[in-house]
Amino acid sequence: MVRCIRALPAGTVSSYGAIAKAAGWPGAARQVVRILQQVPGLPWHRVVGSGGAIKLTGENAAEQRFRLRMEGVTFRGARVDMKRHEFRFKRARSLK
DNA sequence: AAGATGACGCCCG
């Protein structure tokens, strides 16, 4: 789980659900959120909601958009252009 | 032990 998140290359993004599934825990999207909050040093800004939606609120949301644009990520309105930046995991499966 | 909570996700009207 944590490894999947850490494996996200700059300029790419993934969704909470996708990460959970790639880690072998389909449906544990909420767990991913918990990890992002507990484990420091993770590329949290590269994790968005399904369809590329920013799930943060207020200042934090702006912060995330900023960082992503910094890495060259483009947006389609309010959502991230998944068509081009969504990261495709391999057969990962691991522990947190 | 039961209920509430959250940076979620999917389906339906």
Place this chain on the structure above:
DNA sequence: CCGGGCGCCATCT
């Protein structure tokens, strides 16, 4: 596009 409802999982009351 916008809610509303329900399922998910780990934590915290």
